[in-house]
Amino acid sequence: MSLATDGIEVLQVPMGDRSYNIHVGEGGIAQAGSILSGILRAPRVIIVTDTNIAKAWLQPLKDSLSKSKITTREIILPPGEQTKSMAQLGQLLDDLLEGGVDRKTTLIALGGGVIGDLTGFAAAVLLRGIDFIQIPTTLLAQVDSSVGGKTAVDTRFGKNLIGAFHQPRAVIADTLTLDTLPMRERRCGYAEVLKYGVINDRNFFDWLQINGQKVLNGDSGARREAVLRSCANKAKIVAADEREAGLRALLNLGHTFGHAIEAQIGFEDKLKHGEAVAIGMVMALELSVRLAMTSETERDTLRAHLIEVGLPTDLKGLAGKNWTSEALLEHMGRDKKTQGGKLTFILARAIGNSFVANDVDPKIVADVLDTFITDAI
Ligand code: ADP
Ligand code: ZN
Numbered sequence: 001m002s003l004a005t006d007g008i009e010v011l012q013v014p015m016g017d018r019s020y021n022i023h024v025g026e027g028g029i030a031q032a033g034s035i036l037s038g039i040l041r042a043p044r045v046i047i048v049t050d051t052n053i054a055k056a057w058l059q060p061l062k063d064s065l066s067k068s069k070i071t072t073r074e075i076i077l078p079p080g081e082q083t084k085s086m087a088q089l090g091q092l093l094d095d096l097l098e099g100g101v102d103r104k105t106t107l108i109a110l111g112g113g114v115i116g117d118l119t120g121f122a123a124a125v126l127l128r129g130i131d132f133i134q135i136p137t138t139l140l141a142q143v144d145s146s147v148g149g150k151t152a153v154d155t156r157f158g159k160n161l162i163g164a165f166h167q168p169r170a171v172i173a174d175t176l177t178l179d180t181l182p183m184r185e186r187r188c189g190y191a192e193v194l195k196y197g198v199i200n201d202r203n204f205f206d207w208l209q210i211n212g213q214k215v216l217n218g219d220s221g222a223r224r225e226a227v228l229r230s231c232a233n234k235a236k237i238v239a240a241d242e243r244e245a246g247l248r249a250l251l252n253l254g255h256t257f258g259h260a261i262e263a264q265i266g267f268e269d270k271l272k273h274g275e276a277v278a279i280g281m282v283m284a285l286e287l288s289v290r291l292a293m294t295s296e297t298e299r300d301t302l303r304a305h306l307i308e309v310g311l312p313t314d315l316k317g318l319a320g321k322n323w324t325s326e327a328l329l330e331h332m333g334r335d336k337k338t339q340g341g342k343l344t345f346i347l348a349r350a351i352g353n354s355f356v357a358n359d360v361d362p363k364i365v366a367d368v369l370d371t372f373i374t375d376a377i
Contacts, residue, residue, distance in 0.1 A: 005357040007025045007027070007220070007223060007224070008023050008026075008027065008031065008220075009020070009023075009024050009025055009222075009228055010023055010024075010230055011024065011228055011235065011237070011275065012084070013167075013231075013235045014239050014325060015167055015239065016063055016147075017147075018171050019079055020167060020168055020169055020171065021023060021132050021145065021170055021171070021318070022036055022143075022170075022171040022172075022173060022231050022235075023067070023171065023173065024173045024175070024224050025173075025174070025175060025224045026174065026176045026220040026223075026224070027176050028135070028172040028173060028174030028175075028176075029057060029060050029061050029074045029135065029172065029174045029176070029177070030060060030174075031064065031172075031236060032064045032135065032172055032351055033064040033065045033068030033070060034068055035167070036070065036133060036170065036177065037068045037070070037107075037134070039169050039170050040106050040131070040291060041104040041106065041131060042071065042102075042104035042105065042106075042258055043058035043068075043069055043071060044072075044073075044074075044104075044105060044106075045065065045070060045106045045107070045133070046073050046074070046075065046096060046099070046105060047062070047072055047073070047075070047103070047107075047108045047110050048074070048075050048077065048092065048107060048108065048110065048111075048115060048118070048119040048122070049074065049076055049077070049109075049110040049115060050076065050077050050079040050081055050083065050111050050112075050114070050115055050124070051076055051078060051080060053079075053110060053112075053137050053177075053273075055113045055346045056177075056180045056204075057110060057177055057180075058074060058076075059142060060286065061108075061135065062074075063091070063336040071330045074355075075092065075096070075302060076139075077115070077118075077151065077158065077339055078131075078134060079114070080114065083114050083115075083118060083131050083153065083258045084117055084118050084152070084153045084159075085153055085155075086153055086155065086162065087155070088118060089118060089121060089122060092118065092119075092122050093126060094124060096122065097126075098149070099255075101126060101127065103127055103130060104130075104224055104251070105131075106130065106131040106169070107119050107122065107126075107130065107133070107134060108132070108133045108134075109132060109133070109134050109135065109168075110134060110135075110137065110139050110142060111135075111136070111287060112136065112141045113140055113141045113144070114366070115153050116136060116141050116145050116146065117151050117153065117160070117163070118151075118283055119151075120132055120149075120150075120166050120168065121136070121151035121152055121162075121164060121166070123151075124151055124163075124165075124166035125164065129166065129167045131309045132166070132168050132169065133169055133170050133171070133172070134168045135171075135172045135173075135174065136168075136173055136177075136186055137178075137181070138170065138178075138181055138188075138189055138229075139185070139186050139189025139190060139192075139193070140185070140188055140190075140192055140273070140274060141189075142173040142178075142188035142189065142227050142230075143189060143192055143193045143196075143226070143230035143231060143234070144174075144189075144230075144234070146168070146171045146231070147171075147235050147238060147349055148165040148234065148238045149163055149166055149168070149238075150165060151163050151165070151166050153166075154155070158334075159323050165265040173231075175186070175220055175223040175227060176220075177263050178218070178223060179218060179234075183216070183310075184272065184301030185215065187217050187274065187275075187309060187310055187311055188272045188274025188275060189216060189274060190212065190216060190274070190309060190311070191254075191274040191277045192230070192274060192277060192279075192283070193210075193227075193230050193273065193307075194249075194305070195253050195277065195281065196230045196234065196307070196350060197254050198231065198285075198302065198348065198355045199237075199250050199251070199346070200233065200255075200350075200352060200353065200354060201229070201233055201249070201352055202350070202351055203228050203350025203352075204229050204233070204325065204352075205230075205351050205352055206227070207225075208305070209317035211225070211226070212305065212308070212309050214307065215320075215358060216309060234251065237250060237251060246354075246356065249344060250346055250355075250356060252344075252346055253280075253281060253344075253345070253346040253348075253354055254277045254278070254279075254280030254281035254282075254284050255277060255280060256284075256344065256345055257276075257279065257280035257283040257284060257332075258276035258279065258281075258282070259276070259280075259331065259332075259376060260328040260331035260332045261279060261280065261315070262276045263329070263334075264323060264327060264328055264331060265318065271312075271318060274311075275312050276347045277352055278311040278312055278313060279312055279313060279314065281302060281306075282299065282302060282303050282306065282313045283368055283372065284345065284346060284347060285298060285299040285301055285302055285303075286299055286368050286372075287311040287345060287347060287360070287364065287365060287368050288347040288349070289345065290367065290368060291347065291360075292365065293349055294347075294348050294350055295350075298348065298351050301351060303323050314375060314376060315373060315375070315376035316375070317376075318376065319340050319372070319377055320377075321377070324373070325366040325367075325369035325370045325372050325373065326366070329362060329365065329369070332365075332376060342359060343360055343362060343365065344356060344357070344358050345360045345365070346355050356365050362365055
């Protein structure tokens with residue numbers, strides 16, 4: 001990590017000849033022109049964004065690029081998960097081709113995970129692969145989808161089922177963009193920030209216990225630190241295991257449970273991904289307690305902090321009469337990350353000391369689920 005001008009720090013994601021820098025801090029968009037000048041193959045870009053983000057951040061980005069003599073064109077899509085579809089991808093590719101692209105054109109994804117995943121995938125397949133830059137504008141995208149090079153669209157059979165690995169040429173995480181992000185979305189990103197602490201960084205978790213509210217409420221130094229440490233943690237894991245053979249599974253902490261809850265609810269706005277992950281992490285710690293891997297204190301410490309920052313830790317208000325542990329286990333069995341019918345869980349010996357367990361007894365998982373369901377109804 002090195003300190004650059006104006007409080008923007010640079011973190012390198014080491015991926016051999018596809019290594020790239022993540023520029024983190026307040027004012028990254030204002031500096032996008034100078035940051036990207038040395039990276040673009042030609043001084044022309046196409047910005048892909050959505051209507052919410054365009055309102056506040058499109059013009060500042062265009063101003064910054066034009067100061068560096070980079071010409072721009074933009075494509076503004078509707079917000080929401082429905083935009084991450086094959087239909088929208090087809091439309092986007094048509095629009096891009098119609099307006100003119102060549103191998104030196106660079107796409108800029110200005111937005112959250114939806115815009116990043118869709119634009120990244122478009123860049124991966126257009127002309128068999130052109131460059132793209134990520135300018136993530138949600139906390140979730142800044143700490144999660146902007147590292148690792150996964151791009152995808154959803155299908156009616158499930159989320160992210162069609163996609164490609166395509167690394168961005170650079171990421172600019174401007175923490176100022178979080179000022180216009182609704183608090184609920186900030187909290188969702190925070191769940192993933194906390195996840196890195198629980199996986200393998202107890203110091204970070206302790207730091208978040210003290211500084212979590214600052215991260216949520218807009219302290220620029222605290223935000224930069226949280227984004228940098230999250231990205232550094234993810235980059236370390238991804239660099240060791242780019243294509244998800246083993247270690248990368250750690251990033252799924254809270255997600256086996258979380259995805260099952262999301263699927264049971266039917267991916268409605270009632271529960272957002274980050275909220276499902278928050279509940280899922282508590283379930284993972286509960287499972288670890290029942291397997292005598294960790295202590296109740298560790299579980300309670302995690303739960304207390306989630307409650308303090310306003311994230312859910314149980315199924316109250318969510319679980320209905322048709323909720324059963326069997327139904328949730330079935331969702332888990334269908335998750336594309338299950339292998340050979342066995343359920344993989346990320347368990348913890350302590351906060352900051354997690355590991356991959358491939359052979360968990362489904363009966364104990366069902367017990368955990370039953371407890372949460374019973375407590376909720
Ligand atoms: P993610 O998958 O990263 O959580 P999405 O792309 O689904 O995020 O974005 C979540 C919502 O927040 C969308 O409605 C999007 O338009 C909106 N949004 C994203 N970034 C910002 C921002 N910086 N300011 C205001 N709204 C934003
Ligand atoms: Zn997630």
